[in-house]
Amino acid sequence: MVLERSFLFVPGDRPERFGKALGAGADRVIIDLEDAVLPDAKEAARDHIANWASSAEAKEVAVRVNAIGTAWNSDDLRLVASLPNIVAVILPKAESRKTVEAVAARLQRRQQLIALVETALGYVDRLDLARSRGLSRLAFGSVDFCSETGIRGLGSELDPVRIELVITSAATGLPPPIDGVTLEVKNADLLAADIERARRLGCGGKLCIHPAQVAAVNEGFSPTNDEIDWAKRVIAAASASGAVTVDGKLVDKPVLDQARKLLAAGGRHPAPT
DSSP, X not given: OOOOOEEEEEETTOGGGHHHHHTTTOSEEEEESSTTSOGGGHHHHHHHHHHHHTSTTOOOEEEEOOOTTSTTHHHHHHHHXXXXXXXXXXXXXXOOHHHHHHHHHHSOTTOEEXXXXXXXXXXXXXXXXXXXXXXXXXXXXXXXXXXXXXXXXXXXXXXHHHHHHHHHHHHTTOOOXXXXXXXXXXXXXXXXXXXXXXXXXXXXXXXXXXXXGHHHHHHHTSOOHHHHHHHHHHHHHHTSSSOOEETTEEOOHHHHHHHHHHHHHTTOOOOOO
């Protein structure tokens, strides 16, 4: 299975936008019940999702529910667990293994659970959080994280946090984490820089707040043609006997593993080991 790269938010109280979001090319659309929906519109947003899910245009989507401890979380979870087209749940302000596992227990077995790390406590307890049963992946809620911690800037100021989430994911067997949003939707240069930074640091995807961001994210988190070519040559060289090199570098197990990951990320399947 190829790792999902782009995650596009659409407000849950704007059902007229659901179809447009689904046509934007994102690997996963997230219908939002949390920050994008005002308190007095939460119930109506749930109704919109339920009605849409039974329509002919319904496709597999994710839903961001409201956080544990809010007045809306329980009803949100009841809704998403009842709908077959909801294949993933985004849990905001994930802070403890206990609460993450409690949410996972309420979902269908086939539904993925992605935990948003966006508070200081969630970050401090990230290793225990990542070990939660039923957790599929971590994502970085960078805007809320900065709001709570007082860090000023969503770029390099947060690189240490991104690196720790990457290491935590690797240590616990989770896929590479999903990076936070780029708020300036019309700034293509900033988006490109954010994507390059996140990928170089080891992130595997990015949250999007506008359809115009999706194509760049998909391209930025996909292997380049040169990387695919290199990976193919590494796989081919590894079948030879004795020590082999590619581009003057020894092909050992870590290099071979990297090549296989690149081919898998590109939707290609290398020969089995």
